[in-house]
Amino acid sequence: MRPLAVDIDGTLTRTHDDVGLDPRVFDALRAYAERAPVVIATGKAFPFPTALCRYLNLPNRVIAENGGVTLCESVGITHNGDPEAATAVADAYRAAGYDLGWGTPDLANYWRETEVAVAIDQPLEPLESLAAEHGLEVVDTGYAYHVKAPNVDKGTGLETMAADLGYEPSEFLAIGDSENDAELFDIAGESYAVANADDTAKAAADTVTEAGFADGFLEALDHASVDGAA
């Protein structure tokens, strides 16, 4: 049975507009974790996946902020990326008359430590130019634009997590939906994009499921338990 690295938004959730978790994923993740390690790998800030682990009663094995923050047993918390540059981009974006787009309070960024998230209804082009000026890139997850360091991603996060858990990244099963999952798919041994995934994620994945969202996640688990390592 392969250890699992799983995305949250678009993968464990119900629909694009209903970002609540599908209740079936709770039992599925708990059952999986009894047989192999489960890593939550997300673009969300650190408290979101950590709380998910807490309420699933799973060990804290977390890749947050697209690899910007990881939490595992022996290494503890790591921070990767260029938070100063990300803050400078956010300041310059605001100074140019734009807004991060989350309203008040901005809970998308309140706990964010290494990158900045901008709502996807905000203008992308000025954000991309400012990010490039500061040596950063913008990743579109379908839920937010993430301004992040180009050399930090869920794949580098998985390297940290795998080493901690005593696995190779290539032993992992990865399931996700967006371009922020592409590097994770590249480094994992077996990867599934759910049917609602964007083109980048679909191209990077070994397999695209028939079903979307949580149905696709459950389909991937079924498929992997047949085809994956015993």
Ligand SMILES: O=C(O)COP(=O)(O)O
């Ligand atoms: O919320 C986002 O932008 C992305 O989150 P995800 O990586 O869990 O899909």
Ligand SMILES: [Mg+2]
């Ligand atoms: Mg996602």
